[in-house]
Amino acid sequence: MTDPELTAERGHGSGIWASIRTERAxxxxxxxxxxxxxWATPSLCAGLTVREVLAHLTAGASLNTVRWLAGVIxxxxxxxxxxxxxxxEQLGADPxxxxxxxxxxxxxxxxxxxxxxxxxxxxxxxxxxxxxPLGIRHAYPIDxxxxxxxxxxGSDMVVVAKKRVAGLRLxxxxxxxxxxxxxxxxxxxxxLVMAMTGRATYCDELEGDGVELLRGRCRHDxxxxxxx
Numbered sequence: 001m002t003d004p005e006l007t008a009e010r011g012h013g014s015g016i017w018a019s020i021r022t023e024r025a026x027x028x029x030x031x032x033x034x035x036x037x038x039w040a041t042p043s044l045c046a047g048l049t050v051r052e053v054l055a056h057l058t059a060g061a062s063l064n065t066v067r068w069l070a071g072v073i074x075x076x077x078x079x080x081x082x083x084x085x086x087x088x089e090q091l092g093a094d095p096x097x098x099x100x101x102x103x104x105x106x107x108x109x110x111x112x113x114x115x116x117x118x119x120x121x122x123x124x125x126x127x128x129x130x131x132x133p134l135g136i137r138h139a140y141p142i143d144x145x146x147x148x149x150x151x152x153x154g155s156d157m158v159v160v161a162k163k164r165v166a167g168l169r170l171x172x173x174x175x176x177x178x179x180x181x182x183x184x185x186x187x188x189x190x191x192l193v194m195a196m197t198g199r200a201t202y203c204d205e206l207e208g209d210g211v212e213l214l215r216g217r218c219r220h221d222x223x224x225x226x227x228x
Contacts, residue, residue: 016120019120027130027138030136031054031130050133052091053130054099055087055092057126060119061105061108061111124145124193125199128194149193153165171186172189175189182210183213185211186208191205
């Protein structure tokens with residue numbers, strides 16, 4: 001059975017899958033010269049190193065719906081365990097193999113039962129989880145980041161985001177993204193995306209009466225392990 005969304009995206013060079021491939025390739029290039037110590041750096045994804053987050057991205061691009069469901073059943077519907085098992089499968093023997101496995105899935109359109117935009121969001125957010133602790137800066141196209149922001153503001157599917165920003169007005173100062181009503185949180189679109197997905201450190205780049213409320217929600221969720 002053909003996935004209509006996948007078919008549509010394959011037909012548009014400027015579509016979501018093209019953006020995913022571009023961002024995966026950029027991340028692989030950024031990590032090409034890391035030292036052993038850098039690979040072991042704690043990421044912004046709680047409890048995972050930079051290397052482990054990269055393996056997590058590889059795992060997500062290696063699971064179709066059938067394999068994902070089989071794994072969930074095997075893990076007795078413990079989704080955290082499923083994530084850990086799949087990550088371990090893709091870690092490889094050393095960082096070089098971890099990176100090689102990720103490079104292999106750069107063009108992949110395989111995905112779990114999620115919309116393609118969720119895969120783009122995972123690529124962007126986990127890319128920042130890796131880059132930020134390493135001091136690597138990457139310029140994302142504003143239209144791509146805006147599209148991801150628009151997805152997260154209305155979804156709690158993969159990561160709690162919609163609930164986290166409830167009662168707040170988010171407004172980008174570098175693009176067209178705005179959502180919600182209430183105390184204002186404004187700043188770069190990327191910082192809004194990362195804060196929406198629970199990364200409290202990005203609140204430092206935001207301004208407005210709602211920032212501390214959002215920061216508190218990020219910290220609470222981080223303590224309770226509720227961001228992806």
